[in-house]
Amino acid sequence: MxxxxxxxxxxxxxxxxxxxxxxxxxxxxxxxxxxxxxxxxxxxxxxxxxxxxxxxxxxxxxxxxxxxxxxxxxxxxxxxxxxxxxxxxxxxxxxxxxxxxxxxxxxxxxxxxxxxxxxxxxxxxxxxxxxxxxxxxxPLGGLTAYRATFTRAQLQAGERILISGVGGGVALLALQMAVAVGADVWVTSGSEEKIAKAVALGAKGGISYKAEKWPATLTKQAGGGFDVIVDSAAGPGFNDLIDAAVPGGRIVFYGATHGDIPELAARKVFWKQLSLLGSTMGTAQDFAAMVSFVEHYRIMxxxxxxxxxxxxxxxxxxxxxxxxxxxxxxxxxxxxxxx
Structure with missing residues (x-):
């Protein structure tokens, strides 16, 4: 072959x-x-x-x-x-x-x-x-997105979710899955074109993560902070996600493309009672559930x-x-x- x-x-x-x-x-x-x-x-x-x-x-x-x-x-x-x-x-x-x-x-x-x-x-x-x-x-992207968004972060219909770095396969599948269950989805990207394409897929809106003090601007646009945040970057910008989360929110991350988090804003994490969740791939049960989800909602x-x-x-x-x-x-x- x-x-x-x-x-x-x-x-x-x-x-x-x-x-x-x-x-x-x-x-x-x-x-x-x-x-x-x-x-x-x-x-x-x-x-x-x-x-x-x-x-x-x-x-x-x-x-x-x-x-x-x-x-x-x-x-x-x-x-x-x-x-x-x-x-x-x-x-x-x-x-x-x-x-x-x-x-x-x-x-x-x-x-x-x-x-x-x-x-x-x-x-x-x-x-x-x-x-x-x-x-x-x-397979890899869908499984990663499904486990992070539903098995780990337990996203529910009507919740507000932020997906960072939209454009990659996992982030886009998480966007489409979240829209399918009736969540309000917002995104970040370094590209205005990618934000526009994400809106065409059902996102409510988005903002460039390069913008100064973007969490305050985006939470104002969205009508509040985010119940769930799905991230793949980590790195120095992770503390911005902590600022964007609602008290009691869940931040799940499945990658660290920007490296380790140099100085975690620990006081904000415990005062806001946030859950920080790591996620990698998924079980055979997650995979079966992901495929059934895609079939049921006819995700493209x-x-x-x-x-x-x-x-x-x-x-x-x-x-x-x-x-x-x-x-x-x-x-x-x-x-x-x-x-």
Missing amino acids: QALVLDGINQSVQLREVPTPQPAPGQVQVQLHAAALNHRDVWIQKGQYAGLKFPIILGSDGAGTVTMLGEGVDASLQDQQVLINPGSHWGNQPAAQGRDFQILGLPQDGTFAEYICVDASQVRAKPAHLSFEQAATL PAIDETFALAEGEAALRRMDEGLQFGKIVLKIKYLGSGA
């Missing part, structure tokens, strides 16, 4: 002929029709991720058709159109992942390929209203740009630029000589 292979730090991915994986007992082989990028792929390419190994096939998100079953797998999965849960071996505690938790694309080869083998428990039927390209945008994920598999390096550079609004997708056509 053909796959995009990364041979080392700061190297370009190369389209290469590699052995087609065969399913072990309990696994399914999936012919991938689409895969989506995450910042994780760029960080691995730059060597900014733990547990690096090379060569590796990147990619955590994928959707396709089950083409082969390993021993002991339910025959009904044969030929089913599926999307893949990128997380495996979560462990027995729903509250947090265990030591054996893994994400597709490192250390296990990922979805930037024509075929992949995963445990049968990791596939779910593709929502019928979505194309393969749309479905491929959901936003796609920024679609590339052919052979254009994978260009897609990674698009991700690295940080200009995207929505997910970057690889459309995978069958190129190789078969299983």
Whole structure:
């Protein structure tokens, strides 16, 4: 089969002929029709991720058709159109992942390929209203957004929610999910264009996080502070989120793209009785609930740009630029000589 292979730090991915994986007992082989990028792929390419190994096939998100079953797998999965849960071996505690938790694309080869083998428990039927390209945008981003917004922050209809750094896949899916349940959604971004696009998706409004004293301006516009804040940046600007939260509010963050928080405004946190919640990926139950949520509300994920598999390096550079609004997708056509 053909796959995009990364041979080392700061190297370009190369389209290469590699052995087609065969399913072990309990696994399914999936012919991938689409895969989506995450910042994780760029960080691995730059060597900014733990547990690096090379060569590796990147990619955590994928959707396709089950083409082969390993021993002991339910025959009904044969030929089913599926999307893949990128997380495996979560462990027995729903509250947090265990030591054996893994994400597709490192250390296990990922979805930037024509075929992949995963445990049968990791596939779910593709929502019928979505194309393969749309479905491929959901796994990592959708799971992360769902767990952060609902499992961890417990967002309710009618609450006011702020989503920071809108434009990325997780933030946009959190926006669409929050709008679907009837929350009032506001956003921040460094781009007025992205704020306008977020409003077109149902946000009430937004503000640039570069603006001076933006929490006071935004809370005035929104008619008050925010019950829930969903963030991926952390860093020095985190204290602005504390200012924007209502007393008793919940701030959930699933990333730290701006680094650690240098000086947390601890007095404001305890005086306002805020809950600070960390969140990473999600359980198999979260994944199933996310897929059901997308089906029920007919969520249509936003796609920024679609590339052919052979254009994978260009897609990674698009991700690295940080200009995207929505997910970057690889459309995978069958190129190789078969299983």
